[in-house]
Amino acid sequence: MTDTSYRTQTRIVHAGYDPTSHHGAVNPPVYHASTIAFPTVADLKAGQARRLDGVYYGRYGTPTTQALDAAVADLEGGRWCVSVGSGMAAVSCALMALLKAGDHLLMVDSVYWPTRSLCDTLLRDMGVRTTYYDPQIGDDIADLIEPQTRVVFTESPGSLTFEMQDIPAITAAAHTAGALVVLDNTWASPLLFRPFDHGVDLSVQAATKYIVGHSDAMLGTITMTDRALFERVKAMAGQIGHAVGADEAYLGLRGLRTLGARLRQHEAHALTVARWLQDRSEVARVLHPALPEDPGHALWKRDFSGASGLFGVLLKPGPTPEAMAAMLDGLRLFHMGFSWGGYESLILDTTASITRTVSPWTHDGPSLRLHIGLEDPTDLIADLEAGFGRMGGR
Numbered sequence: 398m399t400d401t402s403y404r405t406q407t408r409i410v411h412a413g414y415d416p417t418s419h420h421g422a423v424n425p426p427v428y429h430a431s432t433i434a435f436p437t438v439a440d441l442k443a444g445q446a447r448r449l450d451g452v453y454y455g456r457y458g459t460p461t462t463q464a465l466d467a468a469v470a471d472l473e474g475g476r477w478c479v480s481v482g483s484g485m486a487a488v489s490c491a492l493m494a495l496l497k498a499g500d501h502l503l504m505v506d507s508v509y510w511p512t513r514s515l516c517d518t519l520l521r522d523m524g525v526r527t528t529y530y531d532p533q534i535g536d537d538i539a540d541l542i543e544p545q546t547r548v549v550f551t552e553s554p555g556s557l558t559f560e561m562q563d564i565p566a567i568t569a570a571a572h573t574a575g576a577l578v579v580l581d582n583t584w585a586s587p588l589l590f591r592p593f594d595h596g597v598d599l600s601v602q603a604a605t606k607y608i609v610g611h612s613d614a615m616l617g618t619i620t621m622t623d624r625a626l627f628e629r630v631k632a633m634a635g636q637i638g639h640a641v642g643a644d645e646a647y648l649g650l651r652g653l654r655t656l657g658a659r660l661r662q663h664e665a666h667a668l669t670v671a672r673w674l675q676d677r678s679e680v681a682r683v684l685h686p687a688l689p690e691d692p693g694h695a696l697w698k699r700d701f702s703g704a705s706g707l708f709g710v711l712l713k714p715g716p717t718p719e720a721m722a723a724m725l726d727g728l729r730l731f732h733m734g735f736s737w738g739g740y741e742s743l744i745l746d747t748t749a750s751i752t753r754t755v756s757p758w759t760h761d762g763p764s765l766r767l768h769i770g771l772e773d774p775t776d777l778i779a780d781l782e783a784g785f786g787r788m789g790g791r
């Protein structure tokens with residue numbers, strides 16, 4: 398761990414940073430390794446004993462993945478981090494480490510859709526029961542906790558719809574009932590929300606997004622403060638065969654070094670575009686918790702130290718699918734793509750993708766998700782303005 402008296406921006410640069418142990422090269426070498434060779438019986442035994450923390454077998458980690466793990470754990474405020482091959486691998490590995498047949502899981506209704514699908518198929522088939530709950534439930538979560546409830550899964554703000562959750566209220570209720578809380582912290586990155594200060598037990602990141610930051614690698618992380626939880630997750634990752642590619646770990650660590658600078662620009666540019674959208678006649682509501690008009694703003698202000706570049710837009714009813722396509726197809730700077738968090742702006746029509754089973758999603762116009770990259774927001778706004786022009790022309 399870096400000295401905890403250092404401020405975050407300093408720790409981003411120095412967490413897991415150790416040039417003197419590799420000839421002074423600033424970045425750690427990329428260890429491509431499956432076999433770790435031991436010279437003596439005693440060395441092999443010692444390696445085996447330190448399997449979960451040491452360098453013993455490629456699947457369990459190398460100095461490259463360990464540098465990434467140390468940096469993410471440090472920045473997120475945890476003690477240990479287990480990196481895996483993607484964000485979904487992190488979600489599934491965390492849940493499989495904590496749940497067994499007969500257990501009950503409480504899952505937020507605004508969760509990333511592939512997580513929902515994991516619960517509704519694989520976990521169900523393995524005997525884990527899932528109950529979905531409203532993202533705005535707060536401490537009423539206590540009413541849904543059953544004797545078999547082992548995990549409350551949270552994601553704040555929610556995917557596509559950006560509802561904020563009262564994480565401290567939920568963790569307090571869960572812990573009273575003996576359940577653990579998992580948070581998908583991808584929107585906030587390791588920097589904007591401190592999960593362990595708010596009672597979270599396991600924090601999951603799709604490092605693919607802001608940590609990698611350049612849309613060129615898949616990576617996931619699971620961070621915790623508790624040693625016993627680390628051992629469970631690390632053992633599960635090994636058993637179900639998660640391994641992180643050497644180059645992916647390197648790209649994650651390299652991306653992380655500039656995360657603070659990038660996020661400040663994502664935040665500022667996204668707010669500029671979001672405010673411009675609020676004034677457009679086509680827009681019913683912008684879904685962005687850093688806007689004072691957002692229903693989640695008070696929670697965001699209380700718990701978060703900033704915002705990232707991803708938000709939603711609800712359009713007024715009217716545009717046909719053809720009008721939406723006319724807007725989207727002609728955009729020059731925004732491309733359509735799912736995995737956000739890179740340096741480039743993205744847009745996605747989410748109208749048919751919002752899934753709710755607790756209370757119905759009632760907005761009846763189209764919806765969009767925008768990721769605002771590092772471009773000049775004036776150019777992005779001009780691109781969107783021309784898009785609204787094409788939409789209106791239909």
Ligand SMILES: *Cc1c(COP(=O)(O)O)cnc(C)c1O
Binds near residue numbers: 488509552584602605
């Ligand atoms: C993208 C994403 C994931 C999955 O990450 P992958 O690396 O694509 O598997 C999980 N949770 C959230 C909130 C995401 O946005």
